Amino acid sequence: MSFRKRNIGLSPGVDRNAVPNTAQPAPEGTPGIRPSPDDGRPTTSTGTRSLDNLLAGHAGLPMGKLLFIEENGTTDFAGALLRYYAAEGVIQDQKIHVVGVPEQWGRTLPGLIGSAESLDEKRSDRRKDDRMKIAWRYERLGEFGAVAGSRDAPSTPGEQDSTAKEAPAFCHAFDLTKRLTHPSITNMSFIPLMPSKESPFAAILKRLQTAITSSPANTIHRIVVPSLLNPTMYPPGSCQPENVLQFLHALKALMSAHATRVTAMITFPLSLFPRSSGLVRWIELLSDGVIELCPFPHSADATATSGAATSQEEPPQGMLKTHRLPVLHERGGGSYQNVGQDWAFILSRRRFEIKPFSLPPAEGDTEAQDTAAAGGMPKKSDLEF
Amino acid sequence: MPSQPPLPPLLAPYVSTLPDASLTLVSSILGATSNWLVLRFLHAALSSQSASTFGADDLQNGIKKKVVLVSFMRSYEFWKTEAKRLGLDLTRLAEKHQFAFIDGMSELFYAQSPAPTSSPGMGSSPRTTLPMRGPPGAVPGRAPQPTAPVGTMGNPAAKQEPGIAKKLHFSGRGLASLDAMEKDIALVIEQQKTQMEEGDELVLIIDQPDLLLATTGPSMGIGATEMSEWITGLQQLAHATIVTLATDTPLIHNASGLGGQLATPIETEHAAFAIGLAHRARSVMQLRTLETGAAKDVSGVLRISRGGGLGTGEDNLEEREALYFIQRDGGVTVFGRGES
Numbered sequence: 001m002s003f004r005k006r007n008i009g010l011s012p013g014v015d016r017n018a019v020p021n022t023a024q025p026a027p028e029g030t031p032g033i034r035p036s037p038d039d040g041r042p043t044t045s046t047g048t049r050s051l052d053n054l055l056a057g058h059a060g061l062p063m064g065k066l067l068f069i070e071e072n073g074t075t076d077f078a079g080a081l082l083r084y085y086a087a088e089g090v091i092q093d094q095k096i097h098v099v100g101v102p103e104q105w106g107r108t109l110p111g112l113i114g115s116a117e118s119l120d121e122k123r124s125d126r127r128k129d130d131r132m133k134i135a136w137r138y139e140r141l142g143e144f145g146a147v148a149g150s151r152d153a154p155s156t157p158g159e160q161d162s163t164a165k166e167a168p169a170f171c172h173a174f175d176l177t178k179r180l181t182h183p184s185i186t187n188m189s190f191i192p193l194m195p196s197k198e199s200p201f202a203a204i205l206k207r208l209q210t211a212i213t214s215s216p217a218n219t220i221h222r223i224v225v226p227s228l229l230n231p232t233m234y235p236p237g238s239c240q241p242e243n244v245l246q247f248l249h250a251l252k253a254l255m256s257a258h259a260t261r262v263t264a265m266i267t268f269p270l271s272l273f274p275r276s277s278g279l280v281r282w283i284e285l286l287s288d289g290v291i292e293l294c295p296f297p298h299s300a301d302a303t304a305t306s307g308a309a310t311s312q313e314e315p316p317q318g319m320l321k322t323h324r325l326p327v328l329h330e331r332g333g334g335s336y337q338n339v340g341q342d343w344a345f346i347l348s349r350r351r352f353e354i355k356p357f358s359l360p361p362a363e364g365d366t367e368a369q370d371t372a373a374a375g376g377m378p379k380k381s382d383l384e385f
Numbered sequence: 386m387p388s389q390p391p392l393p394p395l396l397a398p399y400v401s402t403l404p405d406a407s408l409t410l411v412s413s414i415l416g417a418t419s420n421w422l423v424l425r426f427l428h429a430a431l432s433s434q435s436a437s438t439f440g441a442d443d444l445q446n447g448i449k450k451k452v453v454l455v456s457f458m459r460s461y462e463f464w465k466t467e468a469k470r471l472g473l474d475l476t477r478l479a480e481k482h483q484f485a486f487i488d489g490m491s492e493l494f495y496a497q498s499p500a501p502t503s504s505p506g507m508g509s510s511p512r513t514t515l516p517m518r519g520p521p522g523a524v525p526g527r528a529p530q531p532t533a534p535v536g537t538m539g540n541p542a543a544k545q546e547p548g549i550a551k552k553l554h555f556s557g558r559g560l561a562s563l564d565a566m567e568k569d570i571a572l573v574i575e576q577q578k579t580q581m582e583e584g585d586e587l588v589l590i591i592d593q594p595d596l597l598l599a600t601t602g603p604s605m606g607i608g609a610t611e612m613s614e615w616i617t618g619l620q621q622l623a624h625a626t627i628v629t630l631a632t633d634t635p636l637i638h639n640a641s642g643l644g645g646q647l648a649t650p651i652e653t654e655h656a657a658f659a660i661g662l663a664h665r666a667r668s669v670m671q672l673r674t675l676e677t678g679a680a681k682d683v684s685g686v687l688r689i690s691r692g693g694g695l696g697t698g699e700d701n702l703e704e705r706e707a708l709y710f711i712q713r714d715g716g717v718t719v720f721g722r723g724e725s
Contacts, residue, residue: 038713205495241651245600246494253491256460278652281635282599284415286458324415330459331467332421332711333674333684341679 030218031168032092036062041327044220044263045171047088048081049116050354052171054343055289056328060170063220064259065326066252068287070270070280075295077318077347078267080176082226083109084352085265086188087180089222091172096188097211099204099225100233106188111178113350115169175350193234200238201247205254212258223251223264228283230269241279248286288330290323293345316344320354391428391471393719395707399668399689401429403588403625404700408616410666410692412632412659417672417685419629420459420467421711423592426627427452428471430588431478449585451482451577453550453623455570456592457489461549470715476548482580485550485573489592492552494600550576555597559606563615574622589623591616595630598658603650609657616662630659632671666692668702675708684711687719 036043036058043060045052046067052060061067071078087109089096098105174180189211194203212221229239238244255262270292273280284290295318320343344357392400400422403409413419430450456464464486465475478484550573553566577587594612601607620626640648640656663669671688688706695702709719 202495209495240604241599241602241649242605245596249490249493249596249600250495252458253460253493253495256462257491259460259462276635276639278599278635278639278649278655281415281631281633282651285631285633286596290415329416329418330420330463331418331715332709332717333417 030220032088032094032170032220033063034060034170036060039327042260044092044094044222045088046081046265047084047086047171047174048352048354049171049173050352051081054291054322054325054354056325058327061263061265061289062326063261063263064255065288066255066264066266066286067289067291067326068266068268068284069291069293070268070275071293071295072270073295074271075318077293077295077345077352079226080110080347080352082224082265082267083176084174086222086224087112087174088172089220090180090182090185090188092220093184093187094220094222095211095215097191097208097221097223098188099191099223100193100228101190101226102192103190105226106185106190107179109180109185110174110176111180112182113173113175116171116173118173173350176347177349193238195235199243199246200235201243205247205250208251209254212254212262217261219261221258221262223255223262225264225266228266228268229273231272239273239279241282244279245282245286248283252286284323287324288326292321292323294319294321314346314348316346316355316357318345319343319357320345389712389716389718391432391716392425393709393717395719395721396425396687396717397429399670399702400426403586403627404667405586405624406620407625407667408620408662408665408692408694409625409627410662410669411627411629411672412663412669413629413672414631414633414674416674419592419672420463421715421717422670422672422687423454423590423627423629424464424467424471425717426588426590427454427468427484428473431473431483432471449483449582451484451581451585451587452590453485453487453570453574453577453587454590454592455487455489455553455594457493457596458593460490461486461488465548467715479548479550482577485577486548487551487553487570487573488549489553489597493555496554555601558601560611563607563611567615567618570619571622586624587622588625588627589619590627590629591619592629593631594628595655595658598654599651603654609654609661612658613661613665628662628666630662631655632659664693667695667700668692682710683708685709 032044033042034044035041038057038059041058042063043055043058044063046055046061055061069078069081086096086098086106090109091112096106191204191207193200196203208223215221227233229244251264255264266287268280268283270280275281275284275292296316322343342357343354346353346355411419411422430452454464461475468475475484475486479486551569553569555562555566557565574587574589581587594616598607598609598612616626616628636652636655637659638656639646639652642648669688669690669692671690672685673688674685675683685708686706687709689702690704691702705721707719707721709717711717
């Protein structure tokens with residue numbers, strides 16, 4: 001009696017057994033963790049591929065770092081980013097701690113489509129026809145390098161292919177119209193805000209601390225704080241500097257004490273607390289990464305929205321500013337090619353895309369251009385030298 | 386590009402000449418942090434002993450320097466790894482009593498339950514292709530740990546991670562709590578001084594004490610005056626003092642109330658504290674980003690100016706403004722505008 005099915009060849013079976021054995025003892029064997037292409041520190045995905053690529057060449061959020069996402073206006077683009085972040089954690093079997101919102105929040109996580117790579121491949125297939133080909137073998141590298149801006153990207157295409165096959169996906173794609181169903185979704189813990197005489201944050205911190213210190217050393221944690229200081233959720237005293245800043249400082253301390261297994265993402269309503277106030281600036285100073293979302297005012301006429309490079313592309317829904325990036329600014333800033341660039345973001349059903357912002361050629365302004373060409377510019381013969 | 390000297394020549398006179406009882410103020414903003422400059426101060430003070438044949442220590446005249454670093458915003462891990470890039474082994478220097486780190490971050494407000502430090506396997510080593518063999522020499526530092534019962538509670542008094550001399554705690558309110566912390570820092574400084582010989586200098590670096598002010602504030606009995614006095618008290622214990630502060634626009638300019646909005650206590654107190662220190666300082670080193678937006682080869686602008694406390698006559702400080710650039714490997718170049 002053979003234990004192996006007859007119709008399956010020998011070698012693939014051996015191969016399949018061998019792969020996990022070699023992959024497991026590697027230091028970053030934990031799913032969802034990979035070394036940064038920049039300096040090798042462990043990173044995890046934010047669940048949004050283009051946001052990962054924005055983070056100073058690390059192609060992910062470095063472990064132990066806190067990302068602070070601010071949003072102007074009444075839209076909830078930051079909330080979408082936060083849901084992707086939480087959903088990615090669920091898929092990767094990480095422990096999610098959600099602060100201040102009821103459990104319904106966890107049921108609104110977007111549904112899984114597949115790995116982000118597979119989605120990208122599909123999209124690039126679609127685009128392939130109208131793109132000029134220069135050297136197809138560098139295509140994958142180009143896409144990785146163009147946005148990530150990393151020098152030490154995986155070198156050969158062959159190596160990249162093999163890792164893509166063996167390693168579980170680092171970043172996934174999600175669909176906002178679907179709901180996430182995953183066995184480990186029940187693994188999320190929700191920390192409610194308790195009214196108390198002391199700082200409302202003390203109890204939260206206590207729970208985070210015990211949860212993280214008591215968990216086994218290979219558990220990865222994600223701390224999710226939606227809409228920090230939002231008065232509909234937080235008691236009035238919480239926006240006192242001594243409360244919120246002490247909380248963030250202690251959170252930072254907690255995260256640096258467990259620097260290899262905790263990340264956090266916080267969203268923040270800028271319309272209620274403007275960036276020009278000292279309190280917000282201190283919150284920013286305490287964060288490792290600060291990203292500001294400035295959605296464009298909504299307009300019913302989609303074509304009137306400026307910013308689309310061509311009419312085929314979706315118009316951007318807002319601007320994204322990076323004020324501080326994890327690790328890079330801690331070490332002094334600069335030297336990253338994408339710093340200071342204008343970014344635009346597009347949120348569609350299936351993806352949150354961040355790309356360089358560019359103003360389109362003025363559409364509908366053709367008569368002005370015509371007149372400029374015809375009479376506005378003096379003819380060569382009119383010019384006297 | 387050839388590798389840069391750890392201490393840019395343009396910067397060297399400013400970070401290595403620190404007269405007695407002088408206060409140097411380093412100001413930073415959100416996009417231009419001061420950590421790299423603090424590291425340069427560390428290097429200027431400590432490197433001459435580790436590499437005595439190096440050319441850059443002509444200025445030191447054989448005076449030994451010791452450094453006590455009080456950090457409120459960064460962990461020891463960060464300083465250790467970044468200093469290593471400059472060739473400073475902080476743990477070894479701490480053993481030789483040349484350096485002491487005071488941790489003002491990890492247990493400042495909430496004492497943490499002692500926990501086993503995170504697994505050494507992760508993060509520390511970059512991609513190893515041979516999983517069977519561990520990286521040689523990476524683990525010995527941790528070797529004694531497994532013998533101790535891992536995860537047992539109730540040994541807070543035990544010696545913490547090597548290299549950290551003291552962890553600061555904030556308890557109570559007002560002056561009493563500041564005094565307690567001052568006592569803790571003074572204790573470490575005294576310990577360092579017992580190892581000192583005649584002529585040795587002790588440099589005290591206080592990294593972002595303004596955090597203390599922001600997280601407590603007048604409602605807890607701590608304002609700009611108390612903080613300045615606290616700094617003065619510590620300044621008296623050291624040969625030279627370096628203080629880093631955040632001077633973002635909202636923290637300084639809102640206090641004047643010109644914008645039409647009422648200034649909050651956090652803004653007024655911060656402005657008063659920062660401006661007060663600038664008046665007392667010998668020199669102010671201001672870090673900011675370029676006004677014209679980010680550039681690929683410039684990280685920010687460094688402006689060195691005389692502070693209000695600069696003695697007239699005998700002490701001369703040349704004011705200047707330069708650009709700086711931090712490379713991926715942590716090396717820094719400082720150059721004038723238009724140079725490269």
